Structure formats: C-alpha cells, structure tokens
Amino acid sequence: MPDVPLALGPDDAGEFLYEKGVVLAREGEEAQVVEDTVRGHFRTFAAGVPDRVRRLGPAGDRSGVVRIQVSDPGEGDAAGDPAVTGALRALAAVEGRTGRRMVSRNHVVHIAVNACPGDEPVPVSRDARPNPAVAEADGEPGGDAARVLVVDTGLMHDYRDYPPLARTQGDAQVAECDDDGILQQYCGHGTFIAGLVAAVAPHTDITVSNALNDAGAVLEHEFGEKLFDAVDAGGWPDVLSLSAGTTNGRTDGLLGVDAFMRELRGQHTLLVAAAGNNASATPFWPAAYADLPGYEDAVLSVGALRADGASGACFTNHGGWVKAYAPGERLTSALTGFGTPVPYVYQHSTYDTCRYGFSYPCTCHHPRHTGVLSEDGASAKPDQVMFEGLAQWSGTSFAAPVAVGMIAAHMTARGVRDPRAARRELLDDVDEFVDVRGAHRPALLPPTWRPVRVPPAPTARPR
Incomplete structure (x- = not known):
C-alpha cells in the first residue's frame, strides 16, 4: 500500500498495521461524539496545536463507518502514531459509560499468508x-x-x-x-x-x-x-x-x-x-x-x-x-x-x-x-x-x-x-x-488428502 501512510501497532509491538492519523467511528451521532471528544482532548493536552480533527467522509452506504483525521499522516515514522493512540484514550471513558465501542484504528486487513510471509508458492x-x-x-x-x-x-x-x-x-x-x-x-x-x-x-x-x-x-x-x-x-x-x-x-x-x-x-x-x-x-x-x-x-x-x-x-x-x-x-x-x-x-x-x-x-x-x-x-x-x-x-x-x-x-x-x-x-x-x-x-481431513513426509532440511542455507 505505497500511497497510504501506515504505522505499526499496538504501541509496544508490531502486531498489526493501521492508517496513520486516522480513526474510524460509526456514522451519525457517534461520529460527532468522537470528533468533539478528540478535539477537546487535543486542546487540553496539546495547547497551541491547530484544530486538525476533521471528517474525511463515509466508507460507503452499508459499512456504516466514517474516517476521522486526527493528525497529519505525514508526521513521524511507522513505529506508531501517538495522535491515534491519544484519540483512542480520549474515547475510553465515554465507551466505558456507554458500554459501546465507538472508535477504532483503521487497520490493514490482509490475506492470511501473513503480512510479511516467510512462505511463498x-x-x-x-x-x-x-x-x-x-x-x-x-x-x-x-x-x-x-x-x-x-x-x-x-x-x-x-x-x-x-x-x-x-x-x-x-x-x-x-x-x-x-x-x-x-x-x-x-x-x-x-x-x-x-x-x-x-x-x-x-x-x-x-x-x-x-x-x-x-x-x-x-x-x-x-x-x-x-x-x-x-x-x-x-x-x-x-x-x-x-x-x-x-x-x-x-x-x-x-x-x-x-x-x-x-x-x-x-x-x-x-x-x-x-x-x-x-x-x-x-x-x-x-x-x-x-x-x-x-x-x-x-x-x-x-x-x-x-x-x-x-x-x-x-x-x-x-x-x-x-x-x-x-x-x-x-x-x-x-x-x-x-x-x-x-x-x-x-x-x-x-x-x-x-x-x-x-x-x-x-x-x-x-x-x-x-x-x-x-x-x-x-x-x-x-x-x-x-x-x-x-x-x-x-x-x-x-x-x-x-x-x-x-x-x-x-x-x-x-x-x-x-x-x-x-x-x-x-x-x-x-x-x-x-x-x-x-x-x-x-481435524477436518478430506478423504483424498495425502500426508506429506518431508525429509529433514539442510542445516545451512546454500548460496
């Protein structure tokens, strides 16, 4: 995804990838609550930072989510995104009171050969x-x-x-x-x-x-x-x-x-x-x-x-x-x-x-x-x-x-x-x-599946 700024998360481990500077919320009233809460968070803890919270538009008619920008995606490196982390923390108390999840990172979903596979065909x-x-x-x-x-x-x-x-x-x-x-x-x-x-x-x-x-x-x-x-x-x-x-x-x-x-x-x-x-x-x-x-x-x-x-x-x-x-x-x-x-x-x-x-x-x-x-x-x-x-x-x-x-x-x-x-x-x-x-x-074993016996691999990589 060369045109999408990405970060690794969560903050202490590279378990997944997500879009930098952006969070997801449900369209409608919840999106407005997320915007207002995150904007207030940044004004409290980041005095002097310009108002950078803005809605980027809905994902589509049926998925029911909207992207909300909370920082400049070009800031920092791929090691994490403090602005997104801050946005999630700002909503934690609100989610705790409502018992409903309201905000998320915008994760990269990938085919399950792994985001960085060691196995190829x-x-x-x-x-x-x-x-x-x-x-x-x-x-x-x-x-x-x-x-x-x-x-x-x-x-x-x-x-x-x-x-x-x-x-x-x-x-x-x-x-x-x-x-x-x-x-x-x-x-x-x-x-x-x-x-x-x-x-x-x-x-x-x-x-x-x-x-x-x-x-x-x-x-x-x-x-x-x-x-x-x-x-x-x-x-x-x-x-x-x-x-x-x-x-x-x-x-x-x-x-x-x-x-x-x-x-x-x-x-x-x-x-x-x-x-x-x-x-x-x-x-x-x-x-x-x-x-x-x-x-x-x-x-x-x-x-x-x-x-x-x-x-x-x-x-x-x-x-x-x-x-x-x-x-x-x-x-x-x-x-x-x-x-x-x-x-x-x-x-x-x-x-x-x-x-x-x-x-x-x-x-x-x-x-x-x-x-x-x-x-x-x-x-x-x-x-x-x-x-x-x-x-x-x-x-x-x-x-x-x-x-x-x-x-x-x-x-x-x-x-x-x-x-x-x-x-x-x-x-x-x-x-x-x-x-x-x-x-x-x-164990779901098709009748036509044959176990594969693999000989021990060599101990050193040939060059």
Missing part, C-alpha cells in the same frame, strides 16, 4: 497431482449444488485450463505480472483457493471475487463495504470462504465489518475464515467471531495442520477461538502458467531454523530460497523459479477452503440445504482430533 514437478486430490463425482452437478463465494484476489486468466475449475466463475486477477513478465506476489492466491474447494467438492458452484486484488490488502473501512459488494453481486452464498483478516489488540471484533457481521448473522450463509499465520493466540478477525456470542453457528474459524497431519503447523494461529483445523501445509493446487511457464522471483528468504521454535522440517526453512528482501542485501541473488500450472503453498489461507470443500461435499452427499446445519453435522461426525497448544479440536 513452490513449484512442483510436471507429473505432480493435486493434494487434496480431486474427489470422484458422478454426473453433472444439479441445480441444488452448494454455492461457494471465495472473496480473495480473483482468478488467473488461464484458470479454466485446470479441469476442476472449468465451471468456476468470477472476477479476473488484475495485473498478474510486472513489466518484466514476472508473476507478482500473491497472484494466483484466489485461483489456488478455488482449486482446493473444487478438488474436495467437485459438485459445487464456485464464484471468486477479486475484492482483495490489491496485493491482498485493504483498509478496514473499505473491507466491510467490499464484503457487502461481493455478496450483493450474486446474492448471499451458502458458504463464504475468506482467507483474510487482522489482529487489532481487542476481543470484540472489527468496527469496520460490524455492520456486515451483524447482517451475516441473520442470513443462512456460513462464513469459513482462516485463523491467520502469526503463530499466536491473539484473536484474528473476522475468524475470531466464531468465539463471540451469537456467531457460533455463523462463523467457523480454521487453523492449519502441518504437512503430516500430526499437529498444528508452526505458523498457525491457535487458541479457544480456533474451532477446527484442516491440512494447510504443503498443499498442491492450481496457480498459473498452464501451457505457458511463468517466472516468479522470491520476495522473502527462508530461515536457518523455524522462526517459531519448531523442530520439524517446516516451511520456515525448507525448501531453501533467497528473496529480494533478504537481510543479506544486494550481495544476495534472489532465487527465480518457473510455475507451469500447479504449485505447492502453505498457510491457513488454504486450510480454510479445504474446510469449505468438506462442508460443501457434506451438503451434496447428505442432501443438506442449510450450510450451518452441515457444519454442525460435519463436526459432530469427525472422528479425528488434534491437540494444538493445549486445545483439543476436530
């Missing part, structure tokens, strides 16, 4: 097969096929060359390659996800929205509106697959998606959301809505199992708010380049050991590659690879659509029309469980 051999493999399905899907909406980065131009996606519809991935013909980071993310759903549940109507096309990142005030736009385009689906979110240091959700989540609760749609890849128990939203009262049936949060299925992947978020785990490490699905190989240059280097302290051969350090953003700087030559259709990728981004596929397949196999009922039945029928950091959770 890996090429596979020409004769590789999808994993999970494409399930067998008799005949053509009927008119009662489950409808799945994937809100992500869109579809690559050649996605229909992958037979399981021949019936998939949706928005195009914009700007797949740069001026040198190099595949851009995150491109293919939405296609990869759609391929996983289609493999696990072939008789499913899949639509892919490119609402997160801009490198998989969007500001919170736009996120809720984009979700509304995505469901408005084709009606509320049976299952909404979302592999994006953010932490915010709170336990009560995101102000920018509050209106969408409240409307979701009254629909029949089931939101299946990725739990995030920060190896943390901190709630990652919207996935963590699964733990809030009233959303138990409406939201399923999904963490990632490691490649052998033995436990949670090193990177997966965890905690009581993560309700199930599915394979999410070293999955194989459609990316791009069917018939025409496409080059890709790694942006991030792998690590010498697991960054989260695990001892198994995880994707933190295997397979080795050096990225453009390597700490070695200009002396390190980044690795370039070619993609020719399928690829291997890891993340809770991909565990979530595996769970989506299992729910859709259950709906088809059992003739269940209610996706929330299908979710309950599926979890009740699970006979595999996994212990992840002290939590005993269902």
